[in-house]
Amino acid sequence: MxxxxxxxxxxxxxxxxxxxxxxxxxxxxxxxxxxxxxxxxxxxxxxxxxxxxxxxxxxxxxxxxxxxxxxxxxxxxxxxxxxxxxxxxxxxxxLPRPRIRRPLPRLLGHEEVAALFRTAEADAAAGTPEGLRILALLELLYGSGLRATELVSLPIAAVPRDAPFLTITGKGSVQRMVPISARAAHALADWLVARGKGGRFVFPSPRGGHLSRVRLFQLLRDLALRAGLDPEKVSPHVLRHAFATHLLEGGADLRVLQTLLGHADIATTQIYTHVDAARLVTLVNQRHPLARS
CATH class of the missing domain: 1.10.150.130 (Tyrosine recombinase, N-terminal domain)
Structure with a gap:
């Protein structure tokens, strides 16, 4: 005891x-x-x-x-x-206050992400359940920034019929609304048809329950290998990082990114600012009032 x-x-x-x-x-x-x-x-x-x-x-x-x-x-x-x-x-x-350098996330470039999607879309075009599933998984990881656990344990009830959002239960059982793109919604709808009825999870396991995180890792690394990428570079967390990094590059506000990722502390989100320093410098030079004086 x-x-x-x-x-x-x-x-x-x-x-x-x-x-x-x-x-x-x-x-x-x-x-x-x-x-x-x-x-x-x-x-x-x-x-x-x-x-x-x-x-x-x-x-x-x-x-x-x-x-x-x-x-x-x-x-x-x-x-x-x-x-x-x-x-x-x-x-x-x-108490001591050790200085810790937080490791920067591994990153995937736009071309590497595109290679993953080309391979997954070719799989889905074959119409097999496995092909439709991998495309839906990839769309939700890169398109919505879900954590691996959030994705594999996604219940059917979290997928609305007429709203472009998923209801996600994240760390600490905190719920958030996550946008789902039109293409991700299409891939998810195709998968749900192929999935059939029964079970409470979007991505069920053949043995009951839901797809495991380990199996998700395996599926992504197999996809990376077939896409001509180093499988060690690809994981659910790396795709989540790519989602955040590429949104920031596109001009997303850091607070919006914090909400989408489900970070309790903005400091966690700020790690992504290193990837787009050049854009931030250009923004200051172009938009700051002193830049025009």
Whole structure:
């Protein structure tokens, strides 16, 4: 049996679940990090600034990303205690702040995406269920920017009959409306006819339930190989990155992109701004009032 966390930690986790809609995996990660800190310094609720400083020394062998994750959990925990009036001070300022360079996403160029679509459209033209399915999958990954899990678990009920939107349940069970292009809607309609009736998922598995993420990866890499691309470069997440990057290149607003991708924090979306620095410089030079003076 797992040892019970201290009451303050349990209250914090309950707040994350109720107010922020944190998923079970997220709550489990917070619980592990807070429990590990408690094992090192004792009761977290009563920890002093000196206790918190000691954690930095205990974490010295960890990767910067691990230190950042653990420190973030504690900062949020102590912020919660201060907000609730449990503590008057916040000792988390003594935690280390490692500098992390966020890796840039792997990118697919327009020609590489076009090669994938040419191959998928040729498959669909044969009229086989497999061909119609791969085209529908590709259209929704690149055309709507869905996450792999969102795509494979898409229920039939999320596909409207007369509106150009999908209702997506993303991370933390947060719902959002995602536009679906006319060509994606056409590919999806063709697939639904070939799919037949029965089951609650748009992309069912022969063994019941829905298509697995692993199988989705396999289908995309097979498509990439047949399209003459390096299969290691193609994945659901890479196509989601391509969706975001190419929209930004086309002039999409970053806040709009944040909504489409289902990012809770605009900082997550800002990683895409690196890909279109030249366009942003041109925009400033052309549109800023001082550029015309």
């Amino acid at each position: 797992k040892p019970q966390a201290e009451p303050a930690v349990e209250s914090f986790l309950a707040m994350l679940a109720a107010q922020r809609g944190a998923a079970a995996n997220t709550l489990a990660a917070y619980r592990r990090d807070l429990a590990a800190a408690g094992e090192q310094i004792g009761c977290l609720e009563r920890a002093s600034r000196a206790d918190i400083e000691g954690l930095g020394a205990a974490w010295v062998e960890l990767a910067p990303s691990s230190v950042a994750r653990k420190a973030s959990a504690l900062r949020q925990f102590y912020g919660f205690l201060v907000d609730e009036g449990v503590r008057e001070d916040d000792p988390s300022s003594a």
